[in-house]
Amino acid sequence: MKLHWLLIGSLVATGLATGPAQAGGRLASWQFNENQNRLTFRTAEGVQPRAQLVSDPTRLVIDLPDTSRGDVVTNQMVGDVFKEVRVGQFDENTTRLVVELEEGYTLDPSEIRVQGENPQEWSVQLPSPQRQEQEEEVAQQPSSPPSGGGQSASEFSHPNFRVTSSGLLLRLDSPPSGDIEVERSDDGERVSFRVPDISLPSELPRALPVDNYGVSYAEFNSDGNDAEIILHINEDSPDWQAFPNTSGNGAVVMLPQGGMGTARQLSSPAIPGWVEDEINQSQITTVEAVELVDDQLQVRADGALTATGEWDQASGIYEMTIPNAKLADPVNGPELERGSPISQIRVREEDDDQVVVQIEAASGVQIEDQINQPSENLVAIGWRRGQGQAGTGGDPTPQHQSIDVPQPQQRETPRPSPAGDRKDQPLIVIDPGHGGRDPGAIGIGGIQEKWIALSISLHLRDILEEKGVRVHTLREDDRYISLSGRAEMANRVNGDFFVSIHSNAISMSRPDVNGVETYYHSQGRGLAASIQRSILSKINMRDRGVRQANFYVLRNSSMPSVLVEAGFVTGREDAPRLADDDFRKQMAEAIAEGIIRYVQ
The missing domain is CATH 2.60.40 (Immunoglobulin-like)
Incomplete structure (x- = not known):
């Protein structure tokens, strides 16, 4: 057995040398009332929480940015349907509260109410937990091993x-x-x-x-x-x-x-033996390199390869297994520097002709439990910052749904124009979601989100330009741009507003789920509401509302930012319309009117 350690030792040393949380605020107290299904907490300084409902097991996760944990109790065992409440330091600037349910129960995210009496005193009212139907459990775990x-x-x-x-x-x-x-x-x-x-x-x-x-x-x-x-x-x-x-x-x-x-x-x-023999006799491929590219870890070989992955719950390490493979000698590995999203990578060749890659994420980074295949000799796995479960336990790669957290006693402040002529001609940055090797969601009939997003975005660009609005489109063809690259491009052109175009998806077994929704991060709420109203006034669609979310492109853009989910590619109502260019143009017209009404 070969064992290659692709690790820069000083990375671990400097990571462990960092002190406790450097956040300016502090969690002063918290309490969970199991009789009222109510969580309350108080901070020493004002805070704007972020909340999300996470699956498998179901838990409500509340992040307090720029806040340290303080000297509060870190765990409360509840019992019955609510299993426990725990508090941890997610990263050096964020305290995380987690309310976890017993396995087999869930919450209706639309019924969760997060309210601030003021910026320092908050309450979270939870609905009565619901038993998960077996179909829902299977739908959330499409890759669970079946019987046989x-x-x-x-x-x-x-x-x-x-x-x-x-x-x-x-x-x-x-x-x-x-x-x-x-x-x-x-x-x-x-x-x-x-x-x-x-x-x-x-x-x-x-x-x-x-x-x-x-x-x-x-x-x-x-x-x-x-x-x-x-x-x-x-x-x-x-x-x-x-x-x-x-x-x-x-x-x-x-x-x-x-x-x-x-x-x-x-x-x-049952699978016949000759089919399994067909796989076992596949040609052995050689793993040549492990690389960090954009927001992905990529494993490259000299021939076709496949991979599966799973979490080691005890260590929090993600393990990727590549069958019918061996290691090159040597294997090229990345330089892991301070601030790298990955803290350790270990690669080994096992005796049964398979290669194992162990990946440990840095604090505050979540590895996505979905292996992608950009090409036949390349497998990749992505990550995102600030969405993981580090320090709080639980499955590091669940499905999650953002919960709206209204800002207490705060009003949106319009961003001032950086130059005099920008008042009449604001610069709108249009971000067509996905692209290139990233198709996004694939829906009914094989329609791909990346093409829908691009089509709506190009129509939107043309409409806005015809009305005298300056536009910068991040992609105008089928190319891949990383999430960080999108935010950097938007900030570099000094846009006034950022509009990201996407389409939604859920399991193919839920064609009844349809509708449009618009997300914002902080100061984009007014723009999001204007776009949502405009769409609903011009197109007969189900209203899924305006919601606050912590998407990477929204929180890392320096301008008011929104993300439009223009319907479900898996919905029986939305999918055929999204496949129709006339509808996509109609959607672009509605979005454009919402933008123009807001910026003028």
Whole structure:
């Protein structure tokens, strides 16, 4: 066994040498009343809390920026439905309060009320906890290993074939152009998809295991100029359908009628031994480098590779496992300097032809439990600052939903124009979300968020320019820009307002969730409200409200900033509209009117 330590020792030494929290404020007291489901706390200085509801297990997380923990009690065991309340120092400038529920219970985030009597005295009123339905639990954990033998979808992935909660995705070398024929066998145990005038990727094996959503495995055949995909399924499975995706090199998305949720509870037939042999006989690839690029840790090899990941709850270390791989000698590793988001990286080669990469995040950094594959010889995992669970325990990579925290007795102060002529011609920075290797959410019919965001943004740019408003668009084509790069670009051009365009998503099993919502961070509330009102006045959509959030691009932009979620790509109402360019233009017109009304 080889063991490579990719670690700069002085990084740990200087990290441990830092003293206690340097925040100016202090948490003076807190109390949780289990009879009233009410948390109260008081700080020595004024504070504007941030709150989010986190899953698995459900817990309400409240961050107090620029505040130290002080000498308060750090833990209160509650029992019954509410398990405990704990207080920790999240990072040197932030105190975190966590109210954790027993497993199997959740809270309605819309019913959580955070109120400040004044900037130093706050209360949090929680609704009665609700029992989680089994379907909700499964929906939040689409990668949980299903019953049955063999490798599960959570244990295996391939650069060209992915099992996701939105569908089975097969990447191609060129976009499909014709209609996909679907045929189910008489015994109901096989469904075939014939894709005309297309060739399968040369590195795709003859078969790959699925072992999820009632699917045992997938076969891939070339028949003349056509390609055939055969899914071996549970005989009780719903009928399946397929959608072509013509973006980039193209893909085929396969899912049962009604969405993946309709097959979530089905058992998968056993995987034949020859399918597993097909995987085990794959060519060994060599891991050459571990690199930090933008907001990602990337592992690069000399050939195709796949990876899975899991958390070591005891140590808080994320472990990425790469099967059918060995280490180069030497392995190139990153220089970890002071302030690096990653504090330690360990790489080892194990005896069973697999490479393990252990990643430990720095304080205040959360590693995202989702491995991406920018290319066949590259796997990557991202992180974000200020969203983790360091110092407070719990799962470091949960789903989370921001909770609105109104500012007590404070009014929004308009940002003064930096130059005289800017009053008549404000500079609007438009940020089309995602792009390039980051498709964002993938919805019904394979529509991708990055293209929707770009289309709305370009329409918005043209409309604003026609009305005499100065505009700077962060991307005008399909390219990747990191979150930090977006904030830096917006600040560098000295914009007056920042508008980020996105579309929303939830599980494919929830097509009933639809609607528009607009987020702001601090001084963008007025702009967010104006945009939301304008959209609802011009388009018949469900109103999901104006909410405060701590998104990276919002909190790191030096101007009033908002983020528009223009509908759900997974919604039966929103998805077909978002796929329609006329609707996207209508959405851009509504956003533009909201911007103009506010800035004028």
